[in-house]
Amino acid sequence: MSTPTRLVEVRQQVLKQNDLAARALRQRFHAAGVFVVSLVSSPGAGKTAFLEEVLKRLRARHRVAALVGDLATDNDARRLARAQVPIRQITTGTVCHLEAEMIGNAVAGWGLDDLDFLFIENVGNLVCPSTYDLGEDLRLVLLSVTEGEDKPLKYPTIFHTADIAVITKSDLAAAAEFDRTAVHRNIRSVRPDMQVFEVSAKTGEGMDPWLRFLESRRFESRPGRGADPEGAVMPCHY
Ligand SMILES: Nc1nc2c(ncn2[C@@H]2O[C@H](COP(=O)(O)OP(=O)(O)OP(=O)(O)O)[C@@H](O)[C@H]2O)c(=O)[nH]1
Ligand SMILES: [Mg+2]
16 A cells, blocks of 8 residues: 555655756856757657758858667657767666756767757657756747647646646648647647747747847857857656
8 A cells, every 4th residue: 555655755756856857957068058958749749850951051150969769760860960060869768757866978979068059859759858858048948730729738747847838730730720829829828928939840930030039048058158049756667
């Protein structure tokens, strides 16, 4: 009969350990002046396609790198490598989210001082990543026009812990009969003040306003370190 109590204790310990590791990471990132952005979504919502476009567009004026997590394969790392910036794959095996310690290990040997932006693509999943702090400055939750307008209502925790929502695959909105009003209403019902961007990695629609926002956020959080944007739960297993 003592099992549930014990499970809760272990869960709390795991999260506490992760929080400590994330705090240390965040301090390292801040000291190095690197602005860290993580991406969370359901499988196939378009994280890698969006990130590839972001990396290609940012690399002309910033020093950028990315980590990408998946249970298996280095497919996404190989796709992102087309952006010709440093990329590392984190293969998690059966673990359905990234943890702060994995990030610390993955950046070993990288000169963080030499980076302006570090992106982290989490394992495709709207549940497990919600409660694991990775030391990031900005957490994006991505939601594609093809997966249903009710996702914010079904997965409120990730919408609570993310900073920004990004609606992806806008080029498919008409074909998917995407109800923009409903999705904005659903996001607002969970997070009334959440900022929302809408993009297409395929056509490039919406990328410029998103990148202007991203650069201004980095500039605000790292004053004097970067270019002025005007000038420019328990570990869950499958
Ligand atoms: N039409 C269209 N297709 C897209 C867009 N973005 C991604 N896709 C397609 O959607 C599929 C999944 O995209 P990925 O970028 O692999 O999605 P992901 O979220 O990284 O997937 P996981 O890492 O497996 O969770 C691929 O076939 C992409 O080509 C887009 O903006 N428009
Ligand atoms: Mg991916």
